[in-house]
Amino acid sequence: MSATLPVVASMFGSIPEPIVNYVIWPTTKFVIAFAVIMGIVAFTTLVERRVLGFMQARLGPNRVGPQGILQFVADPIKLLLKEDIVPAGAQKAAYFIAPMLPIIPAFLAFCLIPFGPPPTFAIADVNVGLLLVLALTSTGVYGIILGGWASNNKFSLLGGLRSAAQMVSYEVPFGLSIVGVLMLTGSLSLVEIVRYQEQSVWNVLPQLIGCFIFLVAMTAEVNRAPFDLPEAESELVAGFHTEYSGMKFAFFFLAEYASMLVNACLIVLLFFGGWTAAIAGHGLTTAAMQSMGWLGMILGFLIFGAKVAFFMILYIWFRGTFPRYRFDQLMDLGWKWMIPLALANIVVTGLVILIAQSGGAS
Amino acid sequence: MAEETEQKPAKPAPAAPAAPPAKTKEEVLADPIVAAVASAMPAAFVNAKDAIGEISLYVARESIVDVCRAFKADSFTYLVDLCGSDYSTFPGHAGERFCVNYLLYSFEKNVRIRLKVFVADDVSVPSVTSVWKTANWHERETFDMFGIRFEGHPNLERILMWEGFNGHPLRKDFPIRGIDTGARIYPEVFPPGGGPAAGSTGKSHEDVNIWKGPAVPYGRSPKGQVPETKQVEAPQGSSDEGKADA
Amino acid sequence: MTQTMLNLHEMEISFGPQHPSTHGVLRVMVKIDGERIVDAKPIIGYLHRGTEKLFENMNYPQCVPHTDRLDYVASATSNEGFVGAVEKLLGITDQIPRRAKIIRVMLAELQRLSSHLLWLATHAIDLGAMTPFFYTFRERELILDLFEDYCGARLTLNCMRIGGQADDVNAQWLQKLADFLGIFDAALDEYESLLTTNRIWRKRTVGIGVITPEDAIDWGLTGPPLRGSGIEWDIRRAFPYEVYSDLKFEIPVGRNGDTYDRYLCRMEEMRQSKKILEQCVTMIADTKEGDLKAKVSRVIRPAEGEAYFSVECPKGELGYYIIADGKNPNAYRCHVRPPSFVNLSALPDLVKGHLVADMVAVIGTIDIVLGEVDR
Numbered sequence: 001m002s003a004t005l006p007v008v009a010s011m012f013g014s015i016p017e018p019i020v021n022y023v024i025w026p027t028t029k030f031v032i033a034f035a036v037i038m039g040i041v042a043f044t045t046l047v048e049r050r051v052l053g054f055m056q057a058r059l060g061p062n063r064v065g066p067q068g069i070l071q072f073v074a075d076p077i078k079l080l081l082k083e084d085i086v087p088a089g090a091q092k093a094a095y096f097i098a099p100m101l102p103i104i105p106a107f108l109a110f111c112l113i114p115f116g117p118p119p120t121f122a123i124a125d126v127n128v129g130l131l132l133v134l135a136l137t138s139t140g141v142y143g144i145i146l147g148g149w150a151s152n153n154k155f156s157l158l159g160g161l162r163s164a165a166q167m168v169s170y171e172v173p174f175g176l177s178i179v180g181v182l183m184l185t186g187s188l189s190l191v192e193i194v195r196y197q198e199q200s201v202w203n204v205l206p207q208l209i210g211c212f213i214f215l216v217a218m219t220a221e222v223n224r225a226p227f228d229l230p231e232a233e234s235e236l237v238a239g240f241h242t243e244y245s246g247m248k249f250a251f252f253f254l255a256e257y258a259s260m261l262v263n264a265c266l267i268v269l270l271f272f273g274g275w276t277a278a279i280a281g282h283g284l285t286t287a288a289m290q291s292m293g294w295l296g297m298i299l300g301f302l303i304f305g306a307k308v309a310f311f312m313i314l315y316i317w318f319r320g321t322f323p324r325y326r327f328d329q330l331m332d333l334g335w336k337w338m339i340p341l342a343l344a345n346i347v348v349t350g351l352v353i354l355i356a357q358s359g360g361a362s
Numbered sequence: 363m364a365e366e367t368e369q370k371p372a373k374p375a376p377a378a379p380a381a382p383p384a385k386t387k388e389e390v391l392a393d394p395i396v397a398a399v400a401s402a403m404p405a406a407f408v409n410a411k412d413a414i415g416e417i418s419l420y421v422a423r424e425s426i427v428d429v430c431r432a433f434k435a436d437s438f439t440y441l442v443d444l445c446g447s448d449y450s451t452f453p454g455h456a457g458e459r460f461c462v463n464y465l466l467y468s469f470e471k472n473v474r475i476r477l478k479v480f481v482a483d484d485v486s487v488p489s490v491t492s493v494w495k496t497a498n499w500h501e502r503e504t505f506d507m508f509g510i511r512f513e514g515h516p517n518l519e520r521i522l523m524w525e526g527f528n529g530h531p532l533r534k535d536f537p538i539r540g541i542d543t544g545a546r547i548y549p550e551v552f553p554p555g556g557g558p559a560a561g562s563t564g565k566s567h568e569d570v571n572i573w574k575g576p577a578v579p580y581g582r583s584p585k586g587q588v589p590e591t592k593q594v595e596a597p598q599g600s601s602d603e604g605k606a607d608a
Numbered sequence: 609m610t611q612t613m614l615n616l617h618e619m620e621i622s623f624g625p626q627h628p629s630t631h632g633v634l635r636v637m638v639k640i641d642g643e644r645i646v647d648a649k650p651i652i653g654y655l656h657r658g659t660e661k662l663f664e665n666m667n668y669p670q671c672v673p674h675t676d677r678l679d680y681v682a683s684a685t686s687n688e689g690f691v692g693a694v695e696k697l698l699g700i701t702d703q704i705p706r707r708a709k710i711i712r713v714m715l716a717e718l719q720r721l722s723s724h725l726l727w728l729a730t731h732a733i734d735l736g737a738m739t740p741f742f743y744t745f746r747e748r749e750l751i752l753d754l755f756e757d758y759c760g761a762r763l764t765l766n767c768m769r770i771g772g773q774a775d776d777v778n779a780q781w782l783q784k785l786a787d788f789l790g791i792f793d794a795a796l797d798e799y800e801s802l803l804t805t806n807r808i809w810r811k812r813t814v815g816i817g818v819i820t821p822e823d824a825i826d827w828g829l830t831g832p833p834l835r836g837s838g839i840e841w842d843i844r845r846a847f848p849y850e851v852y853s854d855l856k857f858e859i860p861v862g863r864n865g866d867t868y869d870r871y872l873c874r875m876e877e878m879r880q881s882k883k884i885l886e887q888c889v890t891m892i893a894d895t896k897e898g899d900l901k902a903k904v905s906r907v908i909r910p911a912e913g914e915a916y917f918s919v920e921c922p923k924g925e926l927g928y929y930i931i932a933d934g935k936n937p938n939a940y941r942c943h944v945r946p947p948s949f950v951n952l953s954a955l956p957d958l959v960k961g962h963l964v965a966d967m968v969a970v971i972g973t974i975d976i977v978l979g980e981v982d983r
Contacts (some may be wrong), residue, residue: 056742154621158643158964225736226808234629234734235965323808324736326965327643413913414696440825443916443927445943453912453935463929463943465916469825469839472846474916496828499953507660522653522982531661532941538665 030111037110039072041257046072048316055320075250082246087152090243094150099244099251101143105136106258112136113265116275116301117289118191129190130182133266134175137221140259141167144223144230147252148240159239162327163230166220169334170227174217176342180210180349181270194274198285204271209345211271213338218263220334222256224315226322227330234324264311265304272307275300385412393417395473399432408480418476423487426479430464430493433475438466441490442474444500446508449480451534458482460510464490486511489518507532617641625654629734629968632978636955636967643963648956652949655982663942668694668770668908671942676764678944679980681726684719684755685921686980687768688712692849693917693928694770695902697910701849703902707895708772709850714785714888715758715767716850716919717881721792722751723922724878728799731871731972735812740799747795750788757781770908772901782889789889792882800875813868817958817970820865827954830947831924832873833974837865843920851891857884867973874975909937916945923947923975944983948976 015024046061046068053060062068086095112129126132141163148160181203182188185196197203204211220227231239241252268274277284284303289296325333390410391400396417400407406429409420421429430441443465449455457480464477481487489512490497501512502521509530512518520527529536624635633654639647659678663671675690676683695701725744732740752762759767759775767773803809819829824837834841842859844852860876862869912934918927924947931941951974958974959967 052738056739057746058742154619158621162643225738228736229965232736232965234736234968237627320739321802322737323732323803323806323812324965325808326812326963328963329811414699414915416914416916418914441828442918442925443929443943443945445929445945447931447941447943452940453933465927465929465945469841476914476916494828495823495826495957496950496953499949503949520653522656524653531658532664536661538661 026111033110033115034107037107037258037261038254041254041261042072042076044257044261044312045075045253047312048319051313051316052320055317079247079250084246084248085243087243089152091150091152094146096248098143098147098150099248099255101146102140102255103143103251103258105139106255106262109133109136109262110258112190113262113269114191114194114274115265116297116304117286126189127192128188130178130188130193130270133190133262134178137259137262138167138171140255143252143255144240147244148230151240151243153243155236155238156240156242159230159232159236159242162236163223163240165327166223166227166229166330166334169331170217170220170338173213173334173338173342174221176339176346177210177213177217178270179342179346180207183346183349183353190269190274194269194276195286197273198276198278198283199281201279202271202273207271207345207349209341210349211267213342213345214267214271216333217338218267219315219318220330222259222263222315224256224260225319226325228319228324229327229330232324260312260315261308264308264315267311268304268307274307275304277303385410387411390417390419395468395471396475398436399429402432403428416474416476418478420478420480423479423481423485426462426464426477427488427490427493429477430466430490433466433477434493437468437470438475439469440467441465441494441496441500442467444490444497444504446504446510446532448508448532448534458485460508462487462504462510481510486513488513489515491515506530509533618646623964623967625651629730630971631730631976634952634971634976634978634981636971638964638967640964643965645959645962645964645967648959648967650952650955652952652978652981655978657983659983660942660944663939665938667937668939671939672768672770673764673766676766677979678946678983679723679921679923679926679948679977680763681977682719682723682922683763683765684712684715684767685723685919685926687765688716688850689917689919689921689926689928691768691770692919693915693930694908694910696917697913697915697930697932698770698904698908700771700902700904704772705895705899705902706851707776707892707897708900708902710888710892710895711773711777711900712768713850713852713855714777714885714892715755715765717884717888718751718754718785719765720881720922721878722748722755724874724881725751727874727922727972727975731969731975732803734968734972735809737803737806737809740802743795743799743802747788747792754781754785754788757784769901771904774900776898776900777892782892785885786889789882789885793879796875796878804872804875810868812965812969813871813973814866815864816867816962816966817973818864818866819954819958823954823957824865827957828950829924829954830950831920831922831975832870832877833951833954834924835859836862836870836873838863843918843925847918849917849919851888854891855884855887857881867969870973907937910934918945921947923977923980924951926980944980946980946983948974948978948980949983952976952981 049071050060050068060068061071064070064074086092112126112133144163145160148156148158148163151157181193184203184206185193187193187196193203223230229239230236231241236242241249244252275289276286278288284299286300289300292299387407387410390412391397391404391407393412396419400410400419403425406422406425407419408422411418411420419429441464443463445463447461447463448459449457449461450459460481460483462479462481464479465474466477467474479487487510489501491501491512492514498516499521501515502518504510505512505515505518506520506522507530519525523531618639618641620637620639622635623638624630625633630636635651635654637649637651638645657677659674662674666674672687672690675686678686692701695704725748729741729744729748732738755765755767756762758777758781759765761767767775819827819833819837821837821839824834824839829837838861840859840861843849844857845859857880860873860880862873910932912932914929914931916927916929918925920926925945926947927945929941929943929945930939933940955970955974958970962970
């Protein structure tokens with residue numbers, strides 16, 4: 001890795017190379033990525049409000065800076081200055097820890113996500129990257145449950161309970177929908193999955209049902225409309241974060257948007273060819289980008305960013321279009337439709353692969 | 363505003379649109395709209411009136427539930443409204459103080475009738491919640507506003523005013539400015555219901571909660587401003603020709 | 609209510625008075641088992657202002673602005689009911705000039721549209737559909753502009769007088785109204801495209817809060833909750849007031865009496881209101897400009913008697929019951945029969961056994977305004 005950046009590497013001349021390779025260099029990348037992602041997440045809130053405004057025949061924030069573009073700076077400042085209220089009777093320790101719990105795994109997951117062609121944009125190309133991402137994202141629910149319980153508020157508690165049930169229910173189809181992709185690609189490394197897609201076709205075509213289930217499940221995973229039951233404002237006031245204010249509220253908020261971003265990255269990597277724009281090895285493949293040097297890296301990053309942006313806007317589009325599901329209907333959808341469909345998808349994929357292999361063998 | 367306060371002696375009432383002679387009780391009860399029920403239980407009806415197209419039947423207190431049942435059976439399936447009224451300062455009223463008004467509607471006949479039950483203070487009225495579910499909240503409101511109790515009501519508690527409020531706001535002796543209700547923010551310091559009852563307060567207006575200073579007349583008070591002589595001179599005075607709007 | 613021990617599985621939550629979807633200051637004490645409602649008890653009165661007491665202490669014209677504050681999203685119909693009751697008491701209902709009557713109908717129907725639009729907005733946002741809220745407010749704004757042009761006020765109109773109307777409408781206003789009606793059908797289609805056939809919307813509303821026709825009558829429901837249960841009854845048809853007997857319109861009725869049917873009823877009612885308004889625009893051309901008031905004395909002092917007069921307000925039957933003592937220029941007793949109050953009283957029965965989320969749908973579908981419930 002250091003070979004690609006001799007200038008940077010020479011700065012660490014006296015440090016043993018393994019430490020540079022495995023500690024300092026990834027840490028530096030993660031810190032940069034963290035800062036950028038923090039900015040992107042904050043910016044997403046502005047984009048959401050502007051896009052929703054466009055869909056709803058209104059303007060959205062347009063006063064801070066040109067076209068309201070600095071609103072995403074003003075909001076955190078406002079939240080930092082807000083009074084931090086702790087309700088009487090709250091479980092103090094849990095109440096304070098809860099907002100941190102969802103945000104840590106959400107940001108940690110970004111370590112494992114390649115934003116562009118490796119090696120530059122993949123912070124850590126782990127060979128079981130996908131499993132790690134799934135494991136991390138599913139821990140986010142603890143903060144929500146804990147926050148809901150610790151607030152000493154019945155609405156929060158209901159929100160936490162809903163969230164727990166919803167996460168558990170949708171974690172299953174979420175995982176199952178990926179199995180088809182894994183069977184096709186034969187790898188758990190996200191980089192390898194993208195490499196497979198550029199050599200054949202985007203997984204969305206052979207795995208259309210899997211992609212659809214993933215799309216639904218990922219929306220439910222991050223509690224977005226039409227599955228925003230844990231924070232359904234018209235029923236549970238604000239759900240699990242009813243009692244949270246100031247920066248603690250902002251943490252929940254950021255965690256939600258970070259999870260949205262993680263999931264949008266995942267669907268792009270798994271089903272939409274990641275940073276490539278290639279079919280059957282033709283077009284902008286990873287190798288082509290690598291051969292273009294820095295330009296190729298940035299090009300890959302931009303392609304990836306455009307695809308992710310589409311799915312982020314899709315989230316917002318959902319929110320502007322759909323009414324909210326009811327809790328039992330949500331469970332019905334998860335258990336009675338999504339899971340059987342995902343299982344059927346696996347079976348069919350397996351059969352097709354088997355037939356293709358036996359056909360190829362004979 | 364000055365014109366409204368009748369300072370000079372009122373002129374004789376102008377010729378109001380010639381009202382048809384008031385029907386007698388028997389005539390009203392014989393009306394085909396109500397005749398079926400009226401003939402079945404004639405003892406229940408104390409009086410009956412038919413004015414401006416609205417039939418009012420005055421029902422004896424104890425038979426109101428039976429009358430309502432009978433009317434419900436006779437196509438008056440719908441209770442439009444139920445409300446109380448306090449006749450204590452009504453000019454020329456000599457009967458019992460309160461009145462409960464029931465407004466019934468028949469989908470078949472497309473007509474409304476009114477039942478009126480007069481009750482004295484501290485006398486309860488049989489509840490019609492067993493006849494119509496909708497009477498539930500209406501009766502609670504009537505109890506809240508007038509203190510008329512309804513016998514057999516499943517849940518007769520205050521509905522618009524809060525529990526522990528002393529007094530019944532729509533009684534005529536309840537002051538329009540309000541009373542010191544005794545409602546406090548800290549019940550452990552001030553016992554609930556600690557204030558004086560409506561009408562019984564010995565305090566002057568100056569002492570009442572937030573309204574300090576002399577009382578300012580607002581609109582017209584229900585009594586005391588109309589000369590007594592006018593009652594005799596213009597019982598029907600519905601308009602005033604000298605000041606009619608162009 | 610007797611205090612009962614809570615079952616260990618049950619939880620009691622106070623739904624309101626500060627809650628996003630109770631449309632004001634309604635408070636419902638809900639006993640829930642998980643998310644299923646075991647018992648619900650509405651607690652009202654947070655907005656009680658003693659309007660009926662005020663009516664007894666003011667002369668009749670002074671009362672009219674107070675009627676605005678009853679149903680504050682449909683003040684024109686509140687005005688209409690009150691002035692109609694006083695006119696009935698005075699016996700001058702037939703003397704109101706036709707032009708004034710038509711203007712009243714136009715204001716009332718515009719008010720119905722504006723109230724229904726607000727209902728649709730809040731009902732949709734209660735069920736999580738955010739966008740119709742802004743679309744309906746776009747059209748509601750045009751209606752409020754029309755009100756502003758007519759009487760200067762946008763919300764609490766105070767636009768009717770005992771004996772007629774204070775202000776006339778001019779050709780410009782009528783043109784503006786016609787322009788608005790021209791775009792309104794397309795706007796309604798736009799809302800419906802977001803909701804009517806939406807699977808989630810149907811899942812959330814079909815079969816929720818079912819009212820049988822018998823129950824509807826027993827509960828004394830009026831307006832869309834009654835018509836949604838399949839009873840074709842409307843004050844405008846049963847006791848035609850103003851010029852409704854000359855107008856052609858249909859009364860939409862539902863079949864199943866559920867939330868979805870009431871939604872469809874109200875949507876169709878808006879289309880019918882639009883038709884009524886179009887007829888009014890042509891009808892008013894035949895009347896004499898400036899002929900707006902019947903002869904009413906400066907001091908309104910009806911003869912001793914009592915009158916009940918009701919109008920079909922957007923929520924249902926809004927009735928005024930006035931007892932006059934014949935001596936004073938103010939009502940001896942004025943009772944308001946508020947449709948929201950009566951419709952709300954059916955809430956506990958409607959939500960029992962449903963989920964918390966359904967209660968939100970039911971509160972939305974009976975369309976209450978707390979100013980009218982609490983008076």
